[in-house]
Amino acid sequence: MTSFWAEAAEPQWTASPLREPLRCEVAVVGGGFTGLASAYHLARAGVDVGLFEARELVSGASGQNGGQVLLGWPRDLTSLAHEWGDLVAEALWTLSRRAVARVAQLIDEEDIRCQWRQTGHVDAATTSQEVDALQAEREWLIQHGHQTAVWWSADAMRQRLGTPYYRGGLFDEQAWAFHPRQYGWGLALAARRHGARLFSHTPIIRVVQHPGPTYELVTGSGFSIQAKHVLWATNGYLPPGAHWLRGRIVPVYSAQIAVQLAEPSALPLDLPTVSDTSPEYHYFSRVGPDLVIFGGRLETHARRQGDFSPLEDQWRQLFPTVGSVRVTHRWAGRIALSQDFMPHIVQWAPGCWFAGGYTGHGAALSTEFGAIMATLATGGHVPGEVETLLKLPWRPLRFRRHWRPGARATIGDGRHAPLVRATIRV
Template identity: 30%
Template sequence: MINKTLWGATANEHKRRPVQQGEETCDVVIIGGGFTGLSVAYHLQQRNVKTIVLEANTVGSGASGRNGGEVLIGYVKTMQALAEKYGNDAAGQMFQMSIDSIDLIEGIIDQEEIQCDFFRNGNLLAAYKPSHLDGLRREQEFLYKEYGFETKILERSEMRTEVDSDFYHGAQIDEKSAIFHPLNYCLGLANAVEKYGGTIYEHSEAIRIKRESHDKVIVETNNGRIVAKQVGMFVNAYTTGVHKQIQKSVVPVESIVLATEQLPEDLCKQLIKHNRAASDTKNLLYYFRLSADNRMVFGGSGRTATKRDARMLFENLQAGMVDVFPALKDAKVEYTWSGKVGFTIERIPYIGQLEDGTHFAFGYAGHGAAMSTLLGKIVALNMLNEGDINNPLDRSNLKPIPFHRMNATGLGIMKYYFKFLDYIS
């Protein structure tokens, strides 16, 4: 059942889009039909900038249609850690961007009437060890002191007010995060791009980018080419060799997800009482939420290289789900799938424009469901020369990751290291 996603099985109508053929012209050619690329096109088309989106597969076939559907504030690192590294002002700007990103998504969903089961009931971050709860307390204090942002700490004795589990030692709750059906949001965003006059081609992989002058770039596909004034590449963890500098600056990490059979509504209300997004503090974390049709969606890390590996990984993931929620010990798993998550060396998203003129945004580290739409809007503004030159995520001087070609070996070693950290922390 690998790659049989719940989201694909429950998607809204996905109309068939044409393959790009022959020569065409536009203002901006966009490589990648996921959240980021579609957001760039959406915001440009609203300003009557003619865009063409090239998608190698189908809209939302990558991470945008395969993630857990958790739309979260913040980043993979704590805001306290980010402030220590980049300074309070830059970290504060980054934190506000993460909140703004969810506001933007909510506004687009409302304006474009996208049916994607968006519920903004917050996020529960569960402490895997008692020491982790101490860290959550420190983060709570930091967020309120520095940014005036309020969260709630749950002690272990209070966890049953939120989840039907004794697995964790407490939690931090924010009320700004959300959940949605990620593929339906992506499809709705694509429909909106076309409503405003944009063009989207599927099964139309960009195979070569040639910059001929400051305001002329040619992107070749298997069946034709696009001549444009500007180009942007937004494929994140699914990047190819079409742009080596970008490819060598992002590391793809595989994530696996399962979804159970439909559960009784009373059981769902017991499992996650306020229909929140949820995850834990392990380095090799679990993340989980309920779907709109009453299934537990439960994810973790793992590389499904072979069918045997996949079977073992999903069996372990299901066992992890039962460890967290013993009430699901007899629940049948109906969907299992995997997908790639993009990481930068700093574990924060990157955005910018390279010396050759190519715009980019990638490296969401598991927070792309939230941040990608906003970064797509910022890229659009940058293309119009209206962006904020002081964006703390700007990495226009992009440097490749050292020994990038060895990242698969390195990731294997890092996973053992993270597992060890989870054990000793």
């Protein structure tokens, strides 16, 4: 199960494990986009920061995702407006735009070569209920000054995407794509250049809070790290002893294949990035002249056995006329489904923060959340939109006490329920 992205040449430098006790002002746990963005911003502000990653840097969801860098949140803005009011939805919309802008700015300022490109994105509908929901979303966006959301009919979808599968879709040219691993590595190198100390293969297995408060983190090899602040950036890999989070996040896997087309023109050359909310939650994009990556849900037992044939069947169902293809890569990565389909930033002890729960929509938000955690840890000022986000309640999963290995459960708000009809790992 090798990721398509793993083929990219890695930088000359690789992080080493921590081999001695260490003291720093801020300890960041997790070396994906969230943690690296925190470390980057802290180091730029002159803070003494250490980052500790259990495996290789950028080897979690950040190095395995679909590379779609999208505005918005895992939930529709209309559903956010419905639950919390228009003002909250507007604030969150502004924050998501800032997240994408920050990624673009970082890539530019730090000269990160990661195939950054504007692709446009289409949210694709498979049912008439979904058509109605997306059309309502378009109205909301236009009413709130975002004029680039365009409705594509079923015919337009067939022509623009090369599949008869969809009943319509909401296209927005304001969407980008990148090579996630190259972006993550670029972020790591930039953080290091600014003075962050980054360690790989250094799992944090225990945290002790001392009066002060200060924290002592213990690594898998038994070394001790003393820090004033701890930022947890572990997303779907929950921190040790994090019972509170376990009640709010369900780790699930999303799987992808890379498909080589025998005939590149079998699919439109200007294919935008695509995602849908069918029960399989497909997403796909072109990543080369004859290459498409295609993702979706794969049952746990199939993934464990390395059997990607159900996903390959879904590809054939979507693209019955594309003809012969070769599947060159198959891989899966862990996402963090949040109870309310929203990522959150929470302070769970003095000086100790967690950011995550991106629900499969964190390519841009994770960079923003990392930056926000860095600001919060150093007592900096956050804008009103962030205050709004911090005030959102994060209720526990109601079915938590019924969990058992292999249990199936549905959470969410109806429209999104299919995405989380997932087999839960405990």
